[in-house]
Amino acid sequence: MSTVVAVVVFVVAYVFIATEKIPKMVAALAGAGVVLAFGVVGSEDAFFSHETGVDWDVVFLLLGMMIIVGVLRKTGVFEFTAIWAAKRAKGSPLRVLVLLVLITATASAFLDNVTTVLLMAPVTLLVCDRLDVKPAPFLIAEVFASNIGGAGTLIGDPPNIIIGSRAGLSFNDFLVNMGPIVLLEVIVFALVLPRLFRDSFTADPARVADIMKLNEREAIRDPRLLLTSGVVLAAVFTAFVGHSLVHIEPSVVALLGAGVLVLVSRAKPKDYLAAVEWETLLFFAGLFIMIGALVKTGVIGDLAKLAADATGGNALLAVMLILGVSTLLSGVIDNIPYVATMSPLVLALTQDIPDPTHSEALWWSLALGADFGGNMTAIGASANVVVLGIAARAGSPISFWEFTKKGVIVTLITVLVAAPYLWLRYFVFSAG
Known part of the structure; x- marks a missing residue:
């Protein structure tokens, strides 16, 4: 009975989220309320369990970084960056988009992708306002870039941290194995941008001329606060990168950074709290509880086990199946609980494959599928949800299907590039 309730509630809530008949926050919280009311999960499961509850690390990481962004906004640094980027691109929307995508992908390799999009979104909105172009394509492209770029390192995407811990893989292991394919994926993505968003690159020549006359340094309103914020x-970024050394969770680092910045800047609550996407945080809480119900009832585990059992001991088949299943499931549910559930099964599967190169390839296929699959739908990854919330508050809402139509294409392209990479690197060139 509990399994049926968990599945039905998730499907119904997902339909409401996808069709946008009601606000996605309401759909997620209502779904969470139903699984709690029916006893599928209890308060212990929903609020205190690492496996089935709200991921408070994600929630408080978002809260801390949103407050930091709120203080940063007072300095004028976002206006500075927007003008700088537009001038370097000679006012061409396409060149601006490519530049922002490359910056986002690079930053996401060394920061988590949520932090990256929180910092890039205000810049993007200002650039688009200056050029008088719709921001939706730019924001969507940056989310894709953040999820692709974040796959390149151990710390770039939360699923990678889970995989690294379970498989005993280091930062350098990820850099050597994931770095090359992610670099290739970013190049391919940049090349398809003109066709993916082909109707989004017309700018008013008068607006472009005005931008080229601007002095970006004049945008800085509070140099002292900018220095302090820097x-x-x-x-904060040093602590993020040095997580394995300092052993302080990114969520704690973000909250400490936010607290110090608020204290030093003497900012008023109305200034920095205005930047907090409360609806996004509540949506995450509801979504985590519904997915936790699927985890607790064994639905996700059963699906993952079926995929693992279907390989029959064939390493290449296992790699490709894990890549495909991970892509599909991570596009529908958040990739963090999926990887947490799938990783023990992948670990068991690696023990049945004697060749260490082949067995390690299973982990890379899981990482690539989960990270790239997060681009498939508007709720496939945390960064997607955050950007949609920012866009809505900025008066440029992005619908579930507007995002997903592009996301399916990008996911398909990235996986089609990743599959031959896995085959060639770990099965063809590793032979002998």
């Missing part, structure tokens, strides 16, 4: 941000 020091705090540098400390």
Whole structure:
């Protein structure tokens, strides 16, 4: 009975989220309320369990970074960056988009992708406002870039951290194995941008001429606060990158950074709290509880086990199947609980494959499928949800299907590039 309730509630809530008949926050919280009311999960499962509950690390990481962004907005640094990017691109929307995509992908390799999009979204909105172009294509492209770029390192995407811990893989292991394919994927993605968003690159020549006359340095309103914010941000980013050394969770680092910045800047609550996407945070809470119900009832585990059992001991088949299944499931549910559930099964599967190169390829297929699959739908990855929330508050809402139509194409392209990479690197050139 519990399994049926968990599945039905998730499907119904997903339909409401996808069709946008009601606000996605309401759909997620209502779904969470139903599984709690029916006893599928209890308060212990929903609020205190690492496996089935709200991922408070994600929620408080978002909260801390949103507050930091709120203080940063007072300095004028986003206006500075927007003007700088537009001038370097000579006012061409396409060149601006490519530049922002490359910056986003690079940053996401060293920061988590949620932090990256939180910092890039305000810049993007300002650039689009200056050029008088619709921001939706730019924001969507940056989310795709963040999820692709984040796959390149151990710390770039939360599923990678889970995989690294379970498989005993280091930062350098990820860099050597995931770095090359991610670099190739970013290049391919940049090349398809003109066709993917082909109707989004017309700018008013008068607006372009006005931008080229601007002096970006004049946009800085509070140099002292900018300097202070820069020091705090540098400390926050250093702690993010040095997570394996300092052993402080990114969520704690973000909250500490936010607290220090608020204290030093003496910012008023109305200034920095206005930047917090409360609806997004509540949506995440509801979504985590519904997915936790699927985890607790064994639905996700059963699906993953079926995929693992279907390989019959064939390493190449196992790699490709894990890649495909991970892509599909991570596009429908958040990739963090999926990887947490799938990783023990992949570990068991690696023990049945004697060739260490072949067995390690299973982990890379899981990482690539989960990270790239997150681009498939508007709720496939945390960064997607965050950007949709920012876009809605900025008055440029992005619908579930507007995002997903492009996401399916990008996911298909990235997986079609990843599959031959896995085959060639770990099965063809590794032979002998």
